[in-house]
Amino acid sequence: xxxxxxxxxxxxEAVQLTLYGPLSSAVATFHPDYTYPIFxxxxxxxxxxxxxxxxxxxxxxxxxxxxxxxxxxxxxSLGTEAEDTERTLKxxxxxxxxxxxxxxxxxxxxxxxxxxxxxxxxxxxxxxxGK
Numbered sequence: 136x137x138x139x140x141x142x143x144x145x146x147x148e149a150v151q152l153t154l155y156g157p158l159s160s161a162v163a164t165f166h167p168d169y170t171y172p173i174f175x176x177x178x179x180x181x182x183x184x185x186x187x188x189x190x191x192x193x194x195x196x197x198x199x200x201x202x203x204x205x206x207x208x209x210x211x212s213l214g215t216e217a218e219d220t221e222r223t224l225k226x227x228x229x230x231x232x233x234x235x236x237x238x239x240x241x242x243x244x245x246x247x248x249x250x251x252x253x254x255x256x257x258x259x260x261x262x263x264x265g266k
Contacts (some may be wrong), residue, residue: 142209142217144186146174153191155199162194173227182209182217188224201228 147170156162170178180186185206192199201224208217 142182142184142215144180144183146170146178146180149180149183149186150188150190153189154194155191156194173223180218180220182215183207183220186220188220190224190228197229201225 147166147168150167150170151164152167153164154162174180183205187204189202190199191202201221203221203224209215211217
């Protein structure tokens with residue numbers, strides 16, 4: 136039987152946050168300093184090996200997507216269920232956050248369109264003002 140510690144992951148290490156700026160460039164990618172408000176005082180997630188939680192957000196409106204993957208998940212027949220990290224995190228995220236790669240691609244396209252729209256507006260405004 137596996138040792139319970141073998142299935143414990145430091146939530147600060149598992150969670151990776153990425154902020155996207157204009158033109159879908161990653162402004163910052165980092166691990167949080169603490170996650171105890173979400174995952175408890177121990178900041179530990181049980182039931183996985185190689186857990187990776189990616190939360191990507193658009194810097195201007197915080198819309199984004201959540202991607203959770205792992206190398207191994209504990210077998211429930213061992214008497215322990217893995218924590219449902221997606222459900223746990225969705226309780227803290229605004230509605231409209233997505234969980235698929237297609238949504239990440241849409242986020243990047245939206246970023247490009249928004250930037251293009253802002254630049255186009257600035258060019259039109261400058262030409263109207265004669266600058």
